[in-house]
Amino acid sequence: MSIKPKSLNVALVGTRFMGKAHSNAWSRVDSIFDSAIKPVLKVVCGRDQTSLDSFADRWGWRETSLDWRATIERDDIDIVDISLPTHMHAEVAIAAAKAGKHVFCEKPMSITVKQAQEMVAAVTSAGVVNYINHNYRRMPAVMLAKQLISEGKIGEIYHWRGTYQQDWIIDPNFPLTWHLQKEYAGSGPHGDLNSHSVDLAHFLVGEIDTLSCQTARFIDERPLPATYEAATFTAGTIGEQKGKVTVEDTSLMIVRFANGAMGSFEATRFAAGRKNHNSFEIYGSEGSVIFDLERPNELAFYSRNDEPHMQGFRTILATDPSHPYISKWWPPGHNIGYEHTFVHAVADFLDAISKGNQIHPNFSDGLKTIKVLETALKSSENNQHLKVIQ
Amino acid sequence: MSIKPKSLNVALVGTRFMGKAHSNAWSRVDSIFDSAIKPVLKVVCGRDQTSLDSFADRWGWRETSLDWRATIERDDIDIVDISLPTHMHAEVAIAAAKAGKHVFCEKPMSITVKQAQEMVAAVTSAGVVNYINHNYRRMPAVMLAKQLISEGKIGEIYHWRGTYQQDWIIDPNFPLTWHLQKEYAGSGPHGDLNSHSVDLAHFLVGEIDTLSCQTARFIDERPLPATYEAATFTAGTIGEQKGKVTVEDTSLMIVRFANGAMGSFEATRFAAGRKNHNSFEIYGSEGSVIFDLERPNELAFYSRNDEPHMQGFRTILATDPSHPYISKWWPPGHNIGYEHTFVHAVADFLDAISKGNQIHPNFSDGLKTIKVLETALKSSENNQHLKVIQ
């Protein structure tokens, strides 16, 4: 048998959508990538024993725990994975860092800049590997965009257009889940979706210098879930009572980047027909790239350096071994899916631990995004174009 | 022979790109549409006799004139078509109205709100039919979007996204033509392209209540055309001297419509690969529509009223006899082109004269657009979100 790589034990906190996607990645990475570190799905933490048992059984977590704090302090835990609602990220991340654990944290990083700053301080002080899971950087097509930019194929960047549209709450009877309450989510699509777009803009274009933002709410009250519990935030059947929506339904921004590029951002949950339309367009002096998460394996690329009669947006199917991550997967033309971004993130996270490197976006990168988002909300309140203080 | 319809004589002022497109429309409309009025291509006005002769010969104008003012005052002229650079619209339009002529005026309407107001006053006082040629309203696919909205298929509108991208000046050696000088053009893509988008937004969504705008210039100086003459503004070969670009290269806006919808606008001449990408997306409570002028015969439509497993954006090829204007043209699947919008505009303009009706967008509609654009430039200068005073 081959020599086993070093093993590290993971504790997962949170068992909903992201808990599932993260579990899939931790359990899958070893078969696909040749990491020097083998992650062990050691403990999953939650609030309800029955559902914890079922979750652990399904995903292969060896133990369960109702006490996340005790768990992350266990000596045999090396990595803490935070898959919780946003308002709990800071508390768990800071505790994990203080316990000396590497931290893999779901996005958006936090509700406030202050929380994010404390999180950065904690991981910096602890010297642990830290990561905010803006997973879409790690779609091969997005990494290919980065590569083309680095190769000079796009030239000086003039324009960024980031658009993240969904429609899952367009029905006025969609219930008031935690996502729609400022207390738990911080904001609506501005934090949830724009945080992805801003992270991608930072990654691909650069820092944002100034911005204008306007947010709006289209539906002010929604039915409370009949089975609603503060503890679970789960949407079940709806009840007769209504509650106040306290986050925005859409957020639009115009920005100037430090390098002179102009950008726009639009995030909404009210775009009928758009399911997970995380799209960006980048236009530069030499060429352009366009990405749309609803066709996640494609990157459109235009080059002004092609012969004039042969210029056009080409659709690159980013499933070639020459494309990032792909050589580990399937032959050309065999598409990968949404969940693979998580596998890539976990692989790179393990690689960073193994090599003693940083992985990006780390907590410092995440803080920059939170600062942009917070400045934007001020801009919307004050109706002014504002400078982002990084 | 059939009874000839009434004839009206047209005088065209201007012989460049728009002069050509308008001439095509005046000469074509009679073969395709059954107008009660037959336009006669009577006089074309310009500055250079040689090129005027050639133009008249090519397009069938019966006479030429170097004196537009004398021409439009002729008793035998019924319609004045203004195909000039923006800064000359007001003078010619007001003179034509005072002479009692119907006025067909190219967009954007004017450089300032003040000019536009004077133009409205002139045509109102004269009681003539007046039209600003935001021709894209009259693509069948755009009219179909209007129809679907009117039928309630889109429901309450939440979002407008207007994007008008070109790349024709992306080369820093593209010369300093009149389009790039504030004196002649008023503004850059903000006036040229956003005026189209704002007109479409007014047509399809409603009035704009408040807005934020940011403009930017990417290239400050450009070579003067070697053959440059103030009189012709023609770009020929470039010379060694450079001059200052005095308009913006891009303009981005966020708006709130009076009806609560949120909108964004982006206009640029620096989007590599976009040739005439006049695109809009409208998202509502019942469905969505998307249009892109680079695929001008198509409208994408999404309906939330389809059965759930059958919902998707459908690409309607707007070439069916059930679609606006199409029954006059070719069988289904036989696409029409850019110039056909002008034929439709001319047909509707003649129809308005014949019936004593208004045609839209008229000068009052044009004024509303100019007000939005002027407010936007103030917003960009002051870095504030401003109310549009209509």
Added chain:
Amino acid sequence: MSIKPKSLNVALVGTRFMGKAHSNAWSRVDSIFDSAIKPVLKVVCGRDQTSLDSFADRWGWRETSLDWRATIERDDIDIVDISLPTHMHAEVAIAAAKAGKHVFCEKPMSITVKQAQEMVAAVTSAGVVNYINHNYRRMPAVMLAKQLISEGKIGEIYHWRGTYQQDWIIDPNFPLTWHLQKEYAGSGPHGDLNSHSVDLAHFLVGEIDTLSCQTARFIDERPLPATYEAATFTAGTIGEQKGKVTVEDTSLMIVRFANGAMGSFEATRFAAGRKNHNSFEIYGSEGSVIFDLERPNELAFYSRNDEPHMQGFRTILATDPSHPYISKWWPPGHNIGYEHTFVHAVADFLDAISKGNQIHPNFSDGLKTIKVLETALKSSENNQHLKVIQ
């Protein structure tokens, strides 16, 4: 005034769909192209004086005639344009050639190879310019495909896929017009649509050596038009009586080209949702091109010579001055339509007359296509793969 080019008088025979499209082209060409010859719309020939008058008035034909034979023999007629149902092409074309007129003939050339051979003999003997109007060669995007092939960008061709799909008779109550009767049309989509595809394959790939074909009819009887007259073949309201459909509803072919490429053809009027889907795909050792008439201004092009991570099908918007015919029309991104192919054909036809050249496809090219189609029908009857004898 500029020196007037030489004028030639045209006689048009036929006033239906093609009569309209041809009239448009004859009346338009002079404004757009700088031909050495100016066509004069002299006489239009038909069967009904009232509709002839209306047609002449609409399109600018100076005279009308109920006697095509007398008309084409007039000394002052230089060009005969045949826009009739297929079964009448041979008689008119041969008479026109014998009268020494240049012949512009609508496709498909004829019902039988024998007719086509007689037509070739007549024009050859007369030495007149002759043309079969497979107009789609003259879409700029198709000409661009030809150019890329000529430049070696596609390399050795391995595959041709020609697909021409429509759905206009999918309703079983669509009436029994002349198109559905062998006597008048010769065949169904095999002649009507496959003739276009075979012409394009000859143009872009080369000669067809052997083939297999299968045709099928889906609906055997259809209502007779209530207002049906043998003389007009017009579909009006349907009556209670039914008649036999005597042509096929679809035709499928597999071919080997003389150069070793393999090809397929599919033509149908029963493809729900396809309106005028004349599409081809060509795959070669260096690259590929794809065209679809429903997006007529686009050509998809793939190059194996791009860097591996940058390879993809690029959508070339064939509206650049570097593209065939376009410099005569509008700026980049301003699409042209279906009818423009006819303008190009007329321009090239006049150019051939002026220069004493051939234009392609001429009658000899048309004959080759008819031979392929006739061999294919034999293949379908005999269930055998057959050699095409050119």
Added chain:
Amino acid sequence: MSIKPKSLNVALVGTRFMGKAHSNAWSRVDSIFDSAIKPVLKVVCGRDQTSLDSFADRWGWRETSLDWRATIERDDIDIVDISLPTHMHAEVAIAAAKAGKHVFCEKPMSITVKQAQEMVAAVTSAGVVNYINHNYRRMPAVMLAKQLISEGKIGEIYHWRGTYQQDWIIDPNFPLTWHLQKEYAGSGPHGDLNSHSVDLAHFLVGEIDTLSCQTARFIDERPLPATYEAATFTAGTIGEQKGKVTVEDTSLMIVRFANGAMGSFEATRFAAGRKNHNSFEIYGSEGSVIFDLERPNELAFYSRNDEPHMQGFRTILATDPSHPYISKWWPPGHNIGYEHTFVHAVADFLDAISKGNQIHPNFSDGLKTIKVLETALKSSENNQHLKVIQ
């Protein structure tokens, strides 16, 4: 803890591309689906102990074996998974059936009809669950096509177009791997790719009654792999010697279905730019569907029952909980990938065992496909249209 489902032990024979994809499915199914049976990755069989060890370690197989025959006869093996080159399917499948094991067999089923018949006889006699892995039936978008057909949304089917294009051997220096040798592969894309298309046509349209086929080879000799071994068939670096390609490079078919529909098939490995373009189009009296594996989560659907001005091909993103299999995966808009088809196949296979049902395509279905393919090769040799004897 929840009650554990019944466990069954799997033996996998073959460790290349398909061995990897199957291993992924066996190890993944339990986390996503709630099968009554839990598969245990018990033994993997191969020829080389070192690579077997590595494979077992990566994918979680508990044991390895160099003797597949002994392994499948072990009492503790319940399921045999055959992931071998085609020429070995029959021997292993028949042995597995005789040993009373359920058989999950990769496609194409066999090299000859005779082999396939013996395989059917073996599993029928043994009464075991048997499956041929035409996995593309189990893309949600393909299952959705089936559902729409079953619901009558397509109506009477007139046309099938199956196209499976790749380009992985277009370089003449691609080496002579086992896929290119008749002895091991039976045929080229005709068996490899057309087998998928024929299976889909059987599934979605019905049985094929008669057909014409033409195959062709474009490159007759290829370099032998320098490291070539009969035992491994692996392409490594190429050597100086060349060997004969003994399979076709492309195969084209025209078919008549028993229900009257007409169909075409094209399979090639020489379509530059097509990576895994497994595409089909189905046109019926009520509507149409189009699928393309390069955009695997999408199904295009056209309905003639939409209002006329609203008809168009709609792109259904088949990631809604209302779509087949999706409720087990991620929220709407979160695409799945190629490998998920295998997970679905394994889930349904386990379900069939659990319930004592058949799963389709089973060996009998596979035999039908092999009969079509074998008849087609005869048609190509004899240049005749032939009846398929099922």
